[in-house]
Amino acid sequence: EPEVTQTPSHQVTQMGQEVILRCVPISNHLYFYWYRQILGQKVEFLVSFYNNEISEKSEIFDDQFSVERPDGSNFTLKIRSTKLEDSAMYFCASRTYSNTGELFFGEGSRLTVL
Amino acid sequence: GESVGLHLPTLSVQEGDNSIINCAYSNSASDYFIWYKQESGKGPQFIIDIRSNMDKRQGQRVTVLLNKTVKHLSLQIAATQPGDSAVYFCAESSTRAGSYQLTFGKGTKLSVIP
Numbered sequence: 001e002p003e004v005t006q007t008p009s010h011q012v013t014q015m016g017q018e019v020i021l022r023c024v025p026i027s028n029h030l031y032f033y034w035y036r037q038i039l040g041q042k043v044e045f046l047v048s049f050y051n052n053e054i055s056e057k058s059e060i061f062d063d064q065f066s067v068e069r070p071d072g073s074n075f076t077l078k079i080r081s082t083k084l085e086d087s088a089m090y091f092c093a094s095r096t097y098s099n100t101g102e103l104f105f106g107e108g109s110r111l112t113v114l
Numbered sequence: 115g116e117s118v119g120l121h122l123p124t125l126s127v128q129e130g131d132n133s134i135i136n137c138a139y140s141n142s143a144s145d146y147f148i149w150y151k152q153e154s155g156k157g158p159q160f161i162i163d164i165r166s167n168m169d170k171r172q173g174q175r176v177t178v179l180l181n182k183t184v185k186h187l188s189l190q191i192a193a194t195q196p197g198d199s200a201v202y203f204c205a206e207s208s209t210r211a212g213s214y215q216l217t218f219g220k221g222t223k224l225s226v227i228p
Contacts, residue, residue: 035216041220042218042219042221043205043216043218045215045216045218056215102148102163105150105157107157108155108156
């Protein structure tokens with residue numbers, strides 16, 4: 001069964017460092033998303049991406065965040081200068097171009113900022 | 115404010131009993147609702163969805179009920195099994211813009227007692 005894959009599964013970084021989280025969405029999907037989940041809290045929308053551009057972003061997704069689809073398979077989330085409060089589980093999700101909102105989520109990348 | 119929330123943070127049920135997980139939403143523009151299951155250390159997994167033109171939808175052992183009058187959503191799990199133990203999130207979206215950006219509730223932890 002096709003699935004969304006994310007790397008790394010866990011990354012520990014120092015505050016102020018840049019981090020890149022990688023995702024390989026399901027191959028025939030056209031919409032891509034990043035969500036995050038701070039430990040014990042709800043899943044929060046960060047950004048959606050379609051047709052090689054951001055279609056929507058939340059207020060969490062400030063200038064420190066960026067997304068990129070550098071090739072036909074990868075979808076990346078970059079945090080330029082990490083803060084302690086960026087520590088969270090980051091989930092990538094994708095969906096097809098269809099009249100359904102079923103998002104397929106990856107297993108997540110846990111980011112710990114020290 | 116416009117948000118999705120849950121009435122109960124935890125629910126314990128005996129194996130074989132039926133489970134009912136509730137969710138309230140406040141965004142009157144929401145027209146699409148999804149239930150996700152999240153097992154420990156994993157990403158959210160789609161369970162069932164419902165559009166606002168319906169009030170009930172059934173899947174395999176699961177039923178979602180939507181009451182638009184009181185902005186209430188519920189997930190019913192029949193014959194609950196130990197494998198159903200997880201955190202369950204409701205999520206809502208306004209699909210008019212076509213984004214399917216999801217707003218998640220806080221989650222209800224379901225524990226199944228063998």
